[in-house]
Amino acid sequence: xxxxxxxxxxxxxxxxxxxxxxxxxxxxxxxxxxxxxxxxxxxxxxxxxxxxxxxxxxxxxxxxxxxxxxxxxxxxxxxxxxxxxxxxxxxxxxxxxxxxxxxxxxxxxxxxxxxxxxxxxxxxxxxxxxxxxxxxxxxxxxxxxxxxxxxxxxxxxxxxxxxxxxxxxxxxxxxxxxxxxxxxxxxxxxxxxxxxxxxxxxxxxxxxxxxxxxxxxxxxxxxxxxxxxxxxxxxxxxxx
Amino acid sequence: xxxxxxxxxxxxxxxxxxxxxxxxxxxxxxxxxxxxxxxxxxxxxxxxxxxxxxxxxxxxxxxxxxxxxxxxxxxxxxxxxxxxxxxxxxxxxxxxxxxxxxxxxxxxxxxxxxxxxxxxxxxxxxxxxxxxxxxxxxxxxxxxxxxxxxxxxxxxxxxxxxxxxxxxxxxxxxxxxxxxxxxxxxxxxxxxxxxxxxxxxxxxxxxxxxxxxxxxxxxxxxxxxxxxxxxxxxxxxxxxxxxxx
Numbered sequence: 001x002x003x004x005x006x007x008x009x010x011x012x013x014x015x016x017x018x019x020x021x022x023x024x025x026x027x028x029x030x031x032x033x034x035x036x037x038x039x040x041x042x043x044x045x046x047x048x049x050x051x052x053x054x055x056x057x058x059x060x061x062x063x064x065x066x067x068x069x070x071x072x073x074x075x076x077x078x079x080x081x082x083x084x085x086x087x088x089x090x091x092x093x094x095x096x097x098x099x100x101x102x103x104x105x106x107x108x109x110x111x112x113x114x115x116x117x118x119x120x121x122x123x124x125x126x127x128x129x130x131x132x133x134x135x136x137x138x139x140x141x142x143x144x145x146x147x148x149x150x151x152x153x154x155x156x157x158x159x160x161x162x163x164x165x166x167x168x169x170x171x172x173x174x175x176x177x178x179x180x181x182x183x184x185x186x187x188x189x190x191x192x193x194x195x196x197x198x199x200x201x202x203x204x205x206x207x208x209x210x211x212x213x214x215x216x217x218x219x220x221x222x223x224x225x226x227x228x229x230x231x232x233x234x235x236x237x238x239x240x
Numbered sequence: 241x242x243x244x245x246x247x248x249x250x251x252x253x254x255x256x257x258x259x260x261x262x263x264x265x266x267x268x269x270x271x272x273x274x275x276x277x278x279x280x281x282x283x284x285x286x287x288x289x290x291x292x293x294x295x296x297x298x299x300x301x302x303x304x305x306x307x308x309x310x311x312x313x314x315x316x317x318x319x320x321x322x323x324x325x326x327x328x329x330x331x332x333x334x335x336x337x338x339x340x341x342x343x344x345x346x347x348x349x350x351x352x353x354x355x356x357x358x359x360x361x362x363x364x365x366x367x368x369x370x371x372x373x374x375x376x377x378x379x380x381x382x383x384x385x386x387x388x389x390x391x392x393x394x395x396x397x398x399x400x401x402x403x404x405x406x407x408x409x410x411x412x413x414x415x416x417x418x419x420x421x422x423x424x425x426x427x428x429x430x431x432x433x434x435x436x437x438x439x440x441x442x443x444x445x446x447x448x449x450x451x452x453x454x455x456x457x458x459x460x461x462x463x464x465x466x467x468x469x470x471x472x473x474x475x476x477x478x479x480x481x482x483x484x485x
Contacts, residue, residue, distance in 0.1 A: 089259050
């Protein structure tokens, strides 16, 4: 299977600090890739760079065959930011319908996206009146609506209860089976096992890029969290 | 640009407004209440009320829409919806014209109510037609929207956004001919007044005040205000960046 995203030598400055120090990786098409790492490790910056909203200092990013951020990608890449970016003073349905129109889709598509994220019962409520978890699902619905080839999700399961979280992951895999490439960031290691492939980040560098099984094997442990810790130590050993 | 997306954006902004009943009530009622206040202030002053009320009918929509738009646009920036919109097929001008249209429509309703109150309740009299006053009021509102969209790019917080009112709006108010006739100002003030768009809007209204038929000067004034609004919208488009640091 080919790559949906190819990142090469990516360097990004935020403020006066360099936050990504030369990232190179390829993200396979039609799979769920987990972007794991502690907060502050550069996950969001990498996602922003791939979506094409981040000013980059050096390196190239190719997304679905085009340079990241090019106009033809705007119909093909869905992006969910960490803080839910939906209109708090509109109902769920009004929000999703608006985003549907931007992609040339209609009310039926909007309703489907709403029930896909489990908000059918709350669709007439104002987003501002929803719980944090519901709000981020409303935000997710607005990104899924365009049936993008690539979905970039920044911590979409934060604040969701376990049942919903399992539901959302099942949906991510369903989308991947239909050919969508998904990149899902999380700082919760327990979500790592649900991914087809993992990118482990720490302090602006990639310290792991493989399937969960291969990462476990390489680290010699069955526990992904433990594997991540060992990778960090190994990495620091190399650096020292 | 796409007409469908522009209109969808207009509809979305109007829906947001509709959910905020208090803002709608304030938008519709406040100008008329302030005109009533003026009416009693100038009760025995003869034609002074006519002159001031007429100018205020153009000033209110400009000030109010400037403020409303700069806050609305700032919210788009701070809540992340702007960044998200710019990753979709929406063009920058779809968003800006969407705002211009939405608040232009809101201003038309506001102006209709204020003009209705001024002419039929408070006895405002002008030589020219009521329709022209509404037209000028709406163009002024669009100018306010365009300047608000532009200025919001330079504000990071609501506090800063509100400070643009004294910076951008008040000088125009002081120099537009409301307080001192522009012809009596000293040279450099007159020159400053000549480059501020609100001066032309006020001049257009004064033309309606004295002339039964729309004058050429009035149309020129209106064209200047419209041109200023378009320039401000284009400048605002230049401040919208798809990529940020």
